[in-house]
Amino acid sequence: MTYRVFNFAPGPAMLPAPVMARVREQFLDFRGLGVSIVEISHRSREFEALLAETDVLLRELMGLPAQYHVLYCHGGAAMQFAAVPLNLMGRVPSRSADYFDTGNFAARAIEEGRRYGTVNVVASSADTGHDRIPHHDAADLNPDAAYVYIASNNTIYGTQWHRFPETNDVPLVSDATSDILSRVIDITRFGVVFAGVQKNLGSAGMAVVIVREDLIGHAAPHTPNLLNYQTYFKDHSLTNTPNTFSIYTTQLTLEWLSEQGGVAAIEQVNRKKADRLYGVIDHSGFYRGFAQPEHRSISNVTFGLPTAGLLARFLEEAGDNGLYALKGHRALGGVRASIYNAMPLEGVEALAGFMEEFERRNG
């Protein structure tokens, strides 16, 4: 596979090059039907087969036990900011939940959670600008909470949970949008893991929600039908027309991941990619890594340059060198390299080489 451009966009992000080639090749003729995947009914035999294949692949890759179900939900991760409290808050009399504030998306989940119950912010990284996963004592967690909520990787700041909080009988809920399938996790530690698909799975506009069976069926009465986990569960996510193209691209990406050897294999590649970039940062007196080393993300590498002028020049020259979309989020500035599963080692190598060369010329 030859790349014209290495795409470091944070999401929507690059999809595996063979997946993209496949979509293009099949675009006018899905599985010999003579029509496109975007032109067939979600109730057709062919689409139902595709959905079933997606399920099987995801279950295998994540090692899901039978009591975990996969839902394909409308609206991306941000819709889950409401769906999670709507489905889970009512499980406990107090209607309260524990949240960790580790950045922008966690904060939005907190704000939305407050609409539906009492949100207790257990710990926040706000006072250090979200450069780390904040410390907490097990005693800070409410044993009667409906759930404990984390964002397992913080896309904007480049921090990541490496040891998940011990929540005992309280279900742990994770927004894994930016690290789902990038590393092995023990799903039995979680009650719900959800992810907007646009980083590690497929085209945007949908969330994959993995939910433990006992957490289904407790939605508040005012829950919109299409935010209710029970609805998706009983209709196998076909209550109404789903985002069929997203499911299709997800299926292809999962197939590709399986061919790469699965999650454990890609995790090794991902760690190598992250190590290469953090290595450049740590051996440099020029680049400044943003995240505290022990909380660094393997999905998003964030760093600054000495001056605004150098940053602008870095981004411009990177673009000229086919290194696309490295500009940091407006909340943080600097550079952000998003290196999800689809980013090949050679892309990271190209960026690392460029960084070293840019430092030599400007450092």
Add this chain to the structure above:
Amino acid sequence: MTYRVFNFAPGPAMLPAPVMARVREQFLDFRGLGVSIVEISHRSREFEALLAETDVLLRELMGLPAQYHVLYCHGGAAMQFAAVPLNLMGRVPSRSADYFDTGNFAARAIEEGRRYGTVNVVASSADTGHDRIPHHDAADLNPDAAYVYIASNNTIYGTQWHRFPETNDVPLVSDATSDILSRVIDITRFGVVFAGVQKNLGSAGMAVVIVREDLIGHAAPHTPNLLNYQTYFKDHSLTNTPNTFSIYTTQLTLEWLSEQGGVAAIEQVNRKKADRLYGVIDHSGFYRGFAQPEHRSISNVTFGLPTAGLLARFLEEAGDNGLYALKGHRALGGVRASIYNAMPLEGVEALAGFMEEFERRNG
């Protein structure tokens, strides 16, 4: 354009052949970026330009006055079954709304509406199997209702509103999923017109919502952020990652429609297509049209055959002749030909010819 297959699927439905060719052609390289439309940030300059173009095209094609806004909402039309009452019910002290029950999707909207207020079913076509738009007297409408709700075209049954109810100061809300942009409407008759995109606009998983400005900002407190019209309005539908591929395919379809001469021009073609099929039905003692003639849809033509055996043979032979997805909805059976904007006259001609020939052999 040569067609291998004519696709009569009810939705997801065929998109214009030139649009499909364009998507395929640009799929690996959107506007010279070297990356795909599905791989770029929704906050990139390029995507924001695409969204702005989509707006301009839609406003022009529908002739939207300044007080109407276009929102690109997650979840398709069925999500609007909740969004409409959540956004509008609270405008009146009675929290009530008037609904017309004209089939499956209207019934689902009624069920969802009941979650959020009092739903008054003004008239129903259920007692005649939804073969018509039911009669109502103007006096049946509640002048204090929050809104009056209709489904302007009933995809499953093949019926369509040809004269909209007179609602005076009460906003008229229309689910136009299966006839948006297929005929000229006077938008000023409506408070809200929404449509899932997967029939006349683009790839599935999104709804276009056209809403009059004074109806924005009245959402109930428990409205999920991503069902609140105010959210989409203030963030120009970019609160979170939208269904970017759907917006892209919508933009291309609108461009195509504009090249066809716009809505008035395509309406003429659509009427010609529908007349051709209804003509075959009316001149036949073999096919039985389902919808009452004065309520026939120009989007979906529904009819039955004398026996189940003949129906099965019809569908099989049609498939062998490249006429795809003609099977009626399970609620009604029979044949349904969905002939949205993208279906060319030659596709309808091929179907009409097949129907005549099949009748000669089997009638």
